Amino acid sequence: LFSSAASSSTLTHGDIASTHGDADGVVEVNPPRGTRDFPPEDMRLRTWLFDQFREVSRLMAFEEVDFPVLESEALFIRKAGEEITQQLYNFEDKGGRRVVLRPEITPSLARLVIKQGKSVSLPLKWFTIGQCWRYERMTRGRRREHYQWNMDIFGVPKAEAELLHAIVLLFQRLGITSSDVGIRVSSRKVLQAVLNMYSIPDHLFTQVCVIVDKLGKMTREEIEKELVSTGLSSEAVQGIIDVLSIKSLSKLEEVLGSDVEAVADLKKLFSFAEQYGYADWICFDASVVRGLAYYTGIVFEAFDREGKLRAICGGGRYDRLLSTFGSEDIPACGFGFGDAVIVELLKEKGLLPDMSRQIDDIVFPLDEELEGPASSIASSLRKKGRSVELVEDKRLKWVFKHAERINASRLILVGNSEWERGMVRVKVLSTREEFEVKTSELE
C-alpha cells in the first residue's frame, strides 16, 4: 500500500480507505461487537474507579501482579458445564497453538503461583485489575469484555474475612452503605453435606454446584430437571432445594448438626465480621454457591438490596485448583469485582463523582513573537508540577471560554508590555482577581 502510494505525490485518503474502508470509503469507526472504547470522560471515570481498587489493595497490604490477556486454552478447559467455559474467546494462533482471551483471572494467578513454586514464601496476597473476555452469541447483546479487580490470598486456610473486609472498604470509599448493598455468604460444604446425606458420589459435586448457582436465574422446575438429569433421585433434589433455601445459621445447624464443618466455618466467619465491624454488611444465605466449578468452601457475593442488578462482585475458597493443574494444592481464596454493575449501582444511588477535566494553568502568548517566551513559562511551571496547557494561534475570546471549559485554575497571559518588564499577567479564574508577577517568581 504505502510503497505504491509513496510513488505518487502524497498519500491520499483514497489510498488507505480503499484498503481499510468499506464502499463509501470510511473505515468502521465502532470497536468490535461487545467491546467499548474509553474516550476521555469515560476513561476519567474508569481511572477513578480503578484508583479506588488500588487504594483498597494498598490498605490490605496486597501486591500488584499482572498477566497476559492471552492464555493457553488448556487453563480453562473444565467439564462442569460452566457458562464461562462454554463462551471461551478461543482460537488457534499462527503457530497452531490453542489460545484464549482469558475469561477470568484466577487460573492465571494459580499458574504464576505454581511457576514461582519454591521461590515465593507463603502467604501470598496478590491483586490485579485486568480485562476479561467471553464470546457470547450477540443474541443477548451483552458485552464481551469487562475489567475485573481480583484479590487473592494463597497459603492461608482461613482468610475469607480479610477478603470481605476489602470489599466493604471499597464500598465505603464509594459512599455505598450496608443499606444499599449486602453480601450473601455461604459455603459449598453445605451442599457437600447434603450430597453426603443422600450418598451422592463426589464427582457430581461441581456439576450440581454449577446447576444450583442458576437458582434465581432459572425456574425451580428447570433446575430440578437439570439436577435429575445428572442422575440425582427426586428426594435428593428436594433435599438440596430445601437446604439451599435456609437463610439462618441456626436453622442450618438444626438441619445439618453442629459438628458439620460448614457450620463451624461460617460461625467463625460471622464472629470475625463483628470484630472487623462489618457484620451488618453480611448475611448467611445457603442459596449462594457461585457458578465457578473450583470453589470448595466459603463463597460470597455482593448484591444491591433493591434487587435490580446482577451480583456486584463474588468469590470464595478454592483449595483444590492447583492440583487440577498437576501441582501440589495450596489453600487459596479470592474474589472478582467487575467494572460494570458497580457503575450502574453508583448511577442508581447518585454517587458518580464529578468527572469534569481539571488543569492548573493555561499559558497564552498574546501575539506570535511571544510563543517562545510562553513555552519557557510553560516549561518552568511544568517542572514545578503544575499541569499546563500551552495555547497558540487562538483568539483571546476562545481562550477564556476554553479556560472555563477545562476548569483551569489560572490563565497566564504573556504580553509584550509585561514581558519587556520581565512580567506576565495572571488571572485567577475562581476569584477573577488579576495581577502581574515577575516571570522568575511565577510558581
Ligand SMILES: CC(=O)Nc1cnc2ccccc2c1
Ligand atoms: C455486566 C458485564 O459486562 N458482564 C461481563 C462482561 N464481560 C465478561 C467477559 C468475561 C467474563 C465475564 C464478563 C461479564
